[in-house]
Amino acid sequence: xxxxxxxxxxxxxxxxxxxxxxxxxxxxxxxxxxxxxxxxxxxxxxxxxxxxxxxxxxxxxxxxxxxxxxxxxxxxxxxxxxxxxxxxxxxxxxxxxxxxxxxxxxxxxxxxxxxxxxxxxxxxxxxxxxxxxxxxxxxxxxxxxxxxxxxxxxxxxxxxxxxxxxxxxxxxxxxxxxxxxxxxxxxxxxxxxxxxxxxxxxxxxxxxxx
Amino acid sequence: xxxxxxxxxxxxxxxxxxxxxxxxxxxxxxxxxxxxxxxxxxxxxxxxxxxxxxxxxxxxxxxxxxxxxxxxxxxxxxxxxxxxxxxxxxxxxxxxxxxxxxxxxxxxxxxxxxxxxxxxxxxxxxxxxxxxxxxxxxxxxxxxxxxxxxxxxxxxxxxxxxxxxxxxxxxxxxxxxxxxxxxxxxxxxxxxxxxxxxxxxxxxxxxxxxxxxxxxxxxxxxxxxxxxxxxxxxxxxxxxxxxxxxxxxxxxxxxxxxxxxxxxxxxxxxxxxxxxxxxxxxxxxxxxxxxxxxxxxxxxxxxxx
Numbered sequence: 001x002x003x004x005x006x007x008x009x010x011x012x013x014x015x016x017x018x019x020x021x022x023x024x025x026x027x028x029x030x031x032x033x034x035x036x037x038x039x040x041x042x043x044x045x046x047x048x049x050x051x052x053x054x055x056x057x058x059x060x061x062x063x064x065x066x067x068x069x070x071x072x073x074x075x076x077x078x079x080x081x082x083x084x085x086x087x088x089x090x091x092x093x094x095x096x097x098x099x100x101x102x103x104x105x106x107x108x109x110x111x112x113x114x115x116x117x118x119x120x121x122x123x124x125x126x127x128x129x130x131x132x133x134x135x136x137x138x139x140x141x142x143x144x145x146x147x148x149x150x151x152x153x154x155x156x157x158x159x160x161x162x163x164x165x166x167x168x169x170x171x172x173x174x175x176x177x178x179x180x181x182x183x184x185x186x187x188x189x190x191x192x193x194x195x196x197x198x199x200x201x202x203x204x205x206x207x208x209x210x
Numbered sequence: 211x212x213x214x215x216x217x218x219x220x221x222x223x224x225x226x227x228x229x230x231x232x233x234x235x236x237x238x239x240x241x242x243x244x245x246x247x248x249x250x251x252x253x254x255x256x257x258x259x260x261x262x263x264x265x266x267x268x269x270x271x272x273x274x275x276x277x278x279x280x281x282x283x284x285x286x287x288x289x290x291x292x293x294x295x296x297x298x299x300x301x302x303x304x305x306x307x308x309x310x311x312x313x314x315x316x317x318x319x320x321x322x323x324x325x326x327x328x329x330x331x332x333x334x335x336x337x338x339x340x341x342x343x344x345x346x347x348x349x350x351x352x353x354x355x356x357x358x359x360x361x362x363x364x365x366x367x368x369x370x371x372x373x374x375x376x377x378x379x380x381x382x383x384x385x386x387x388x389x390x391x392x393x394x395x396x397x398x399x400x401x402x403x404x405x406x407x408x409x410x411x412x413x414x415x416x417x418x419x420x421x422x423x424x425x426x427x428x429x430x431x432x433x434x435x436x437x438x439x440x441x442x443x444x445x446x447x448x449x450x451x452x453x454x455x456x457x458x459x460x461x462x463x464x465x466x467x468x469x470x471x472x473x474x475x476x477x478x479x480x481x482x483x484x485x486x487x488x489x490x491x492x493x494x495x496x497x498x499x500x501x502x503x504x505x506x507x508x509x510x511x512x513x514x515x
Contacts, residue, residue, distance in 0.1 A: 009378050010222060012352065017385055020345075024393035026400055041279040047326035048348055050341050053393040058401025060412040086418040091479075094422075096252060098481040099260065099335045101418045106334035114271050115334055122266045146415050154408040154433045 019043050023050040026058075065143025065165070067104050069123045072135035080130055080137060081123050108141050108169060116170040124172045138171040226378035234380045234493060235353035236311075236360070241489045242346055243309035245482055246321070249343060250305055252481075253328065254298045258291040261298075261331050272331055282330040283323070289331065297324060311360025318350045339483035342490065345386055352379035380493055387490040388451040395448045404444055407437030423476040446470050454494050467491045 022039050030036065043049035069081040083104055084097060107116045120139040124130050130137060147161040155161075259265045261284075269289050272282075287293060301324045308317040325344050329336050354375040356362045403409040414420055414430045429435055446466060453463035468491055471484040 005376070006223070006227060009352070009376065010226060013226060013378060013381065016349070016382055020386055020389050024389045026393065026397045028400075029396075041277060044277045045279040045281055046348070047281065047322060047329075047344055050345060052397055053338060053390045054397035055338055055394065056409065056413055057394065057397035057404070058399075059403045060409055060416070062412050062415040064415075064417040086479075087421065091422060094479045095481065096255065098479060099252075099256070101479070102337050103260075103266075103332075103334050105418075112275060112334060114274060115267055118267050118271050146412065148403065148408075148412070152402050152406045152408065154411045154436055 016048065019048055020050060024052055026052045026054060059148065062146035063105075063143065064145075065104075065108070065141050067107065067169075068140050068142055069120060069127070069137060070140065071130060071137045073131050074134070078129070078131075078134075080127050107139075108167075113170065117172070120170045120172040136171045136173050139169045141165070141167045141169055226381060227376055230377035230380050232354045232357040232375040232377040234495075235350075235355060235377050236358050238346075238353065238380065238383065238489065238493050239311070239314060239350065239355045240309060240359065241492065242350065242486075243305055245485055245489065246305040246343070246347075247302065247309065249482055250298060250302045254295065254302065257294050257298045260335060261289060261328060262291045262294045263289045264291055267332050267334065269331070272333065275333065276330055280330050281326055283327040284331045297327075300324070301328075308355075311356050311362055313362055314355035314360065315351065318347060318355065322347045322351065337483070339481060339486055342386075342390070342483075342486045346383055346486070346490070349379055349382035349386070352382070353377065383490050383493045384454070387487070387493070388454065390487075390490075391447045391450045395444060398444060398447075404440060407440045410440040410443070411436045419478050419480060421477075422479050425477060443470070454491075460494055464491050464494055 019039055022036055023043065025036070027033070040049055066085070067083040068079060071078050071080050084100060086094065086101070089097070106112050107119055116139055120137055123139075124137040143165060145163045145165060147163055149155050149159060149161075253260070260267075263269055269284055273280075273285060276282075283297070301321060304317045304321050304324075308314055308321065322344075325347055329340055329344060354377055357375050357377075398404040398409070401409070403412060411433075414436075429439070447470075450463055450467050453459040454467070456463075468488050471487050471491075474480065475484040
């Protein structure tokens with residue numbers, strides 16, 4: 001190899017190693033996330049950013065939920081669309097639709113709520129059962145969360161605590177395609193007619209013991 | 211001081227330029243390209259739904275959620291269904307060209323641009339495997355991909371011997387794999403469930419990703435077995451970064467790593483994550499095999515030339 005190529009290759013190697021190591025440090029460990037904040041804009045531009053590798057970490061969270069889109073038509077709540085039931089789906093279908101698992105999870109993450117607006121708008125404008133003269137269309141997350149015991153460890157069957165949640169994420173005006181987004185605390189930019197399904201609040205939580 | 215410096219430079223030179231093997235890059239290219247074909251085909255099946263403005267996410271929303279420096283072709287060209295499907299079709303063709311070794315460096319540069327563009331166009335679909343695929347694609351730009359098993363090389367019909375190639379870039383996926391395992395262990399140690407041995411109990415309760423293959427009840431319900439499996443995952447992930455670099459334990463480390471990923475593949479739905487990790491692990495295996503070694507006879511005995 002020509003002599004000038006070796007120093008160049010060595011420099012590229014160490015620069016890329018610096019990026020991969022810096023990005024791999026878990027969140028909250030580095031003070032003010034430095035030097036990630038310095039490196040990341042350039043890394044993102046080149047497409048070599050990664051973030052920490054934290055699958056099922058620091059703790060796996062059991063958050064089994066379905067997304068539901070409903071519409072209030074003349075005071076009656078109609079279900080328009082429901083996400084897939086993963087437990088009933090065949091393996092090859094799950095492989096084919098795997099992206100939906102990531103997508104549905106991401107829709108419920110607070111900082112990605114603008115995407116949930118787009119999704120509910122998409123359902124409102126494309127789903128045949130949406131009544132265009134009806135009320136707003138709303139996207140909700142309904143499911144069960146398995147709580148980790150305060151003392152830690154593996155809970156017995158009697159100690160397992162499942163929390164039922166029903167949280168409205170976004171609504172869209174079916175007539176005009178206007179959307180409002182609910183914050184996790186249940187605040188909204190405009191009144192949400194679907195709150196009736198969750199006891200008049202953005203999120204209804206019930207504890208169930210199994 | 212200068213002696214120390216020279217020694218360090220010599221070690222780095224040996225690590226990057228002498229102990230690396232161009233054929234490892236070729237194997238990496240072929241296995242990666244096979245996965246990429248599957249990856250892009252699955253994207254194509256729902257391309258309009260995921261990536262076009264007629265689908266679930268508008269371009270301006272995707273851009274608003276990204277860092278200002280993020281790059282995507284879709285920031286400049288419209289995300290119409292026709293354009294999205296055409297670009298996905300192009301990426302599939304380029305993946306096949308990469309597989310057969312037709313102008314591989316050109317193909318992988320284009321694939322990188324398209325991968326980044328699509329991943330930024332809808333970041334909600336992406337997880338760790340997408341990041342690994344994107345990073346590996348970038349690292350491959352620096353590899354001698356057409357060193358052998360390549361249509362381009364066959365078309366050129368070289369008259370002389372093996373051209374001198376440098377395979378230093380195969381070190382990049384190797385370091386990346388090490389960093390992934392170390393980061394995974396570090397992140398897990400920040401939680402309580404991996405330390406007290408209960409983490410796998412919660413993983414078994416995830417209805418969307420867990421439950422692919424049938425597992426005996428004693429494996430998922432016995433507290434002792436759950437603790438053992440939780441700590442085994444932690445132990446394997448902690449030991450692999452060292453064992454993969456230490457020559458006497460390298461092969462067994464690769465085998466253990468592959469078994470870990472295959473067991474996860476059996477039990478969980480994580481699309482191509484386990485397979486891209488296995489591709490990364492396999493990149494370690496070729497390291498001790500020196501094609502350009504003076505002892506070519508030894509290489510021939512192993513069927514390498």
